Amino acid sequence: MISFFVIKANLMDSQKILIIDDEAPIRHALRDILEYENYHIEEASNATEALSMLNKEKFNTIISDIKMPNMDGIELLEKVKEICETPVIMITGHGDIETAVETIKKGAFDYITKPLDLNRLLVSVRNAQDKQHLINETKKLKKKISKRFDIIGESPAIRQLKDIIEKVAPTNARVLITGENGTGKELVAHWLHEKSDRSSQAFIEVNCAAIPSELIESELFGHEKGSFTSAVKQRKGNFELADNGTLFLDEIGDMSLSAQAKVLRALQENKITRVGGEKDIHVNVRVIAATNKNLHYEIENRTFREDLYHRINVINLHVPPLRERLDDIPLLVEHFTHIISENQGMPLRTFNKDAYEVLKKLPWKGNIRELHNIVERLMILCDNPITGADVTKYTRHS
Numbered sequence: 416m417i418s419f420f421v422i423k424a425n426l427m428d429s430q431k432i433l434i435i436d437d438e439a440p441i442r443h444a445l446r447d448i449l450e451y452e453n454y455h456i457e458e459a460s461n462a463t464e465a466l467s468m469l470n471k472e473k474f475n476t477i478i479s480d481i482k483m484p485n486m487d488g489i490e491l492l493e494k495v496k497e498i499c500e501t502p503v504i505m506i507t508g509h510g511d512i513e514t515a516v517e518t519i520k521k522g523a524f525d526y527i528t529k530p531l532d533l534n535r536l537l538v539s540v541r542n543a544q545d546k547q548h549l550i551n552e553t554k555k556l557k558k559k560i561s562k563r564f565d566i567i568g569e570s571p572a573i574r575q576l577k578d579i580i581e582k583v584a585p586t587n588a589r590v591l592i593t594g595e596n597g598t599g600k601e602l603v604a605h606w607l608h609e610k611s612d613r614s615s616q617a618f619i620e621v622n623c624a625a626i627p628s629e630l631i632e633s634e635l636f637g638h639e640k641g642s643f644t645s646a647v648k649q650r651k652g653n654f655e656l657a658d659n660g661t662l663f664l665d666e667i668g669d670m671s672l673s674a675q676a677k678v679l680r681a682l683q684e685n686k687i688t689r690v691g692g693e694k695d696i697h698v699n700v701r702v703i704a705a706t707n708k709n710l711h712y713e714i715e716n717r718t719f720r721e722d723l724y725h726r727i728n729v730i731n732l733h734v735p736p737l738r739e740r741l742d743d744i745p746l747l748v749e750h751f752t753h754i755i756s757e758n759q760g761m762p763l764r765t766f767n768k769d770a771y772e773v774l775k776k777l778p779w780k781g782n783i784r785e786l787h788n789i790v791e792r793l794m795i796l797c798d799n800p801i802t803g804a805d806v807t808k809y810t811r812h813s
Contacts (some may be wrong), residue, residue: 430544431455431472435465435479435491445478452537462486464723466494468500474613476524476543477503496522500550506531518789563603567750569741572735578602583730584610589682592705592729594734597784600705601665603732607703608661616660619653623674624666629676633690636681642691654687654698661701667727668708668719678702679723702727737779737786744774747783751790764794769803777810 432454436442439460444796446456457472459465461483476494481488492503507514515526524546525539566577571721583590584607601620608618613792626634633643642789653662663672670678680703682686686695704727737743737744748766756763766774789810797805 421564430538431457433457433460433472433474433477435461435462435467435477435483435488437461437480437483441480441547448536449540449571454540462488462491462494465491466498469495469498473499474501475547476540477501478506479503481505481507481518482509487525490522492518492521492523494794500547502546503537504539508753510736529633565610565750566599566602567747568740569746570735570740570743572740573743576732576734579730580606580610581731583607583732586614587701589701589727589729589735590703590732591724591730592703592732592734594705594707595782596707597782598734598736599783600707600734601663603734604661604663604665604703608663611661613660617657618661618663620659620663620665622665623651624669628671628674630679631671632677635674636677636689637689637692638690639692641694642689646691649689652687652689653677653698654681655696657700658698659700660800661703663678664702664704664727666706667704668710668713672718672764675720675723679720679726682723682726733786741775744786745771747786748774748790751787752794755791755794757812761794764797765800767800767802770801770806773803773806773810 425568430453432449434442434445434449435458436445437460442458442460443494443695446458449456449796454703457468457474459468463486465477465479465646472627477665479488479491483491488505493506495503497516504525505518505526506529509531518526524543525536527539549726566573566580568574590607591603594600599800603616604620621634623631632666633646633650633652635652635654637650638646638656640646640649659774664678681698681700685699686697688695710719710728714721747764752764752766755761774786774789781788789806792809793801793805796809
């Protein structure tokens with residue numbers, strides 16, 4: 416028979432394990448062994464009882480004898496996998512290779528035959544706990560990253576932007592994001608990637624304005640060893656690193672004409688050549704570009720290629736400046752206060768009505784980035800709650 420253990424660290428760092436077996440002596444023996452190791456144990460005498468418990472409580476690991484009345488361990492394993500990611504340890508007194516292979520294929524964490532090797536069981540439980548801890552930490556990290564790149568706001572302009580993102584993200588269409596500095600163009604690029612079919616692949620970001628013009632081609636396309644003085648070894652470029660994923664070309668309006676020509680070829684032919692190389696390398700990359708410049712003006716002044724503009728501008732997303740979405744300021748401030756408090760371990764601050772009114776009257780030349788900086792400044796320098804007088808005092812010379 417096979418028992419399932421579910422283990423979850425509680426606030427006291429003890430581990431919660433569910434034991435499922437139709438034979439009470441086996442359950443009690445396992446309880447004694449695991450409680451001696453400081454685990455918290457729950458028991459279920461059949462699969463139905465176990466599923467009911469799993470729908471009400473969270474565990475970290477499971478164990479169940481395959482041969483149980485009404486619903487056997489393999490069927491239970493399948494149902495467990497439908498409702499949670501809890502690692503499942505299978506135990507049986509009628510083990511054979513075919514059964515072992517079947518349980519592992521269906522998602523069991525481990526398969527142990529009776530009579531049980533105590534050391535093997537304890538090692539398997541500890542490994543299952545480690546796996547569950549890693550899963551939980553990964554979820555927390557993803558949630559934290561997602562929160563960092565959230566687009567906050569309910570103004571008509573932001574709702575329209577979100578609606579377009581929802582439609583465009585699942586496609587492979589190239590997107591040009593325009594808007595002033597600090598409006599959140601990077602957030603839009605991240606949203607497009609996270610909501611696309613490429614979200615499990617790489618998101619590679621390149622700030623074209625921050626890379627010297629003589630190095631931008633090597634950065635984008637890579638180079639072969641010896642292709643220039645400092646090329647001491649072969650290096651993959653960002654197009655290769657973003658293969659099957661998304662390449663975000665931020666501030667593309669600052670890219671050199673030479674690099675623009677190579678980017679155009681990469682978009683036309685889906686292949687690149689490393690600097691100093693002769694071999695074509697095929698790539699499957701979705702390109703998202705962003706700029707704060709007027710590219711029509713740059714084209715007229717021959718600093719940006721018109722053919723590249725038409726390649727990257729399949730969908731245009733304009734991110735509105737903060738002065739055009741002032742009603743979003745309270746939501747943005749609340750979001751920033753929680754982020755800053757969490758990241759810096761600072762006490763949470765609130766803003767009163769007068770503070771919001773003063774904030775709405777500022778010119779916001781630096782847009783969302785400026786608002787974040789002001790909120791952080793006020794949280795550091797002011798008492799709670801933050802008032803309109805505080806905002807006036809500490810934004811006078813911004």
